[in-house]
Amino acid sequence: MARIKPQALLQQSKKKKGPTRISVTTIILCNLVVVLIVFFLFSTYRHWSQRSRFQTDNQFSASEDGNAFMDAKKADVPGYAVLNTSKGFVTVELFKESSPEVVDEFIDLCQKGHFKGVLFNRVIKHYVIQAGTAQGLGATEDWTLRGKHYNQLDMSLNLKHEAFMLGTSKGKRNDKGFELFITTAPIPNLNEQLIVFGQVVKGEEVVQEIEEVDTDENYRPKSSIGIINVSLRQKI
Template identity: 20%
Template sequence: MKRLFTLAFILLTAAAFAKPPKNQYVKISTAYGEVIIRLYNETPQHRDNFIKLAKKGFYNGTLFHRVIQNFMIRGGDPDSRDTSKNKAGAELGNGDVGYTVPSEFYESLFHKRGALAAARDDNPAKASSGCQFYIVEGKRFTDEELDKLIKGRLKGREIPAAQREIYKSVGGTPHLDQNYTVYGEVVTSIDMVDRIAAVKKDEHDRPLENVPMTVTVLSKGECKDLDKLLGLDK
């Protein structure tokens, strides 16, 4: 009986350690630093697509090809790896992977500072690009500015009170909410985004010097540690 109890205890302990992390994290590295991003479980199609591409090394060597200070930095265009197109002045932003990802909108997922969101072209379903994304730098808003947005670009859509406070204290880009899918957020080193957003650029918002990236999917152990550090392991 004692041996059976010991065996059961070992099996239960092993099962506990084998339990997967609650969240998946990825790391984006550049010459300007690196960020770690938590991908949202609420947007599984975008999460899984990003992980699939990252594991294949799709993003490695692609550029942050469009940057606007106090707004966002955009990357993930496969054309930016093409030596005939990644020279300064060449237009980027039209590359794709041959498919789109259906929009996954939730009121609780919004464009606060550090949000990861999917770029897209102008399509009625608001389906996302299969590969291009942006990270929000954003800016802080006053109540007056938010009220003006609601009456104007938001066409009367109210901003929830909790989000309103974040847009006032932390910042973001509220006019993009419910138009582009938000599917993750920066959890460490947001200053990388600030540095890239501040680089010199041309009239098309392309950095004058290329900003390539490397994207790494963190291991289960690393994800568990981050869940614990962020208090998301409960």
């Protein structure tokens, strides 16, 4: 068998095809496709992310606007009433949150001047002072029994409510029948008798001075004591 010469082997190896090379153009095109796919995915994610955030912000803004409106509405309601009485000034904080309807009614009557010249027509020590025109908590006989009871009451008992609370009688009220009661001692059955809508924060001594006036057997003051006017304030 004839031997192949080294030169012939070299020529045959040169003739064999080497591995196929990827052209530079193909690489560039593949990279561009990958970049475009990544860019498309990123743009899609960013679009939906911004849209979701925009909707959330709109809902939050609407909620804030609604809350701001409600807060502004509440802020417009006066928080205090100053009763200018013939014995001095009594400042009352109004319970706007717990008794909004009664507070609104009271404020409306104050703005109409309803309480100008209204007299304190019942004064019972260790119980209440009442300003108004109707009988309120009961007939004259009932007032007399209450007066005797609370004058003899042991005030060391653990009672439910404190003194100097502002309230009005329960039941149907109107422009002529709205009465004011200021407690002068803790009252155990206050919720059964009154709607409490405020508390005296200044002028307790004036309330006590009214409480000490001379009264007849029906607990009516012998000398006229009344409310000169009522002014409303946001702050004190």
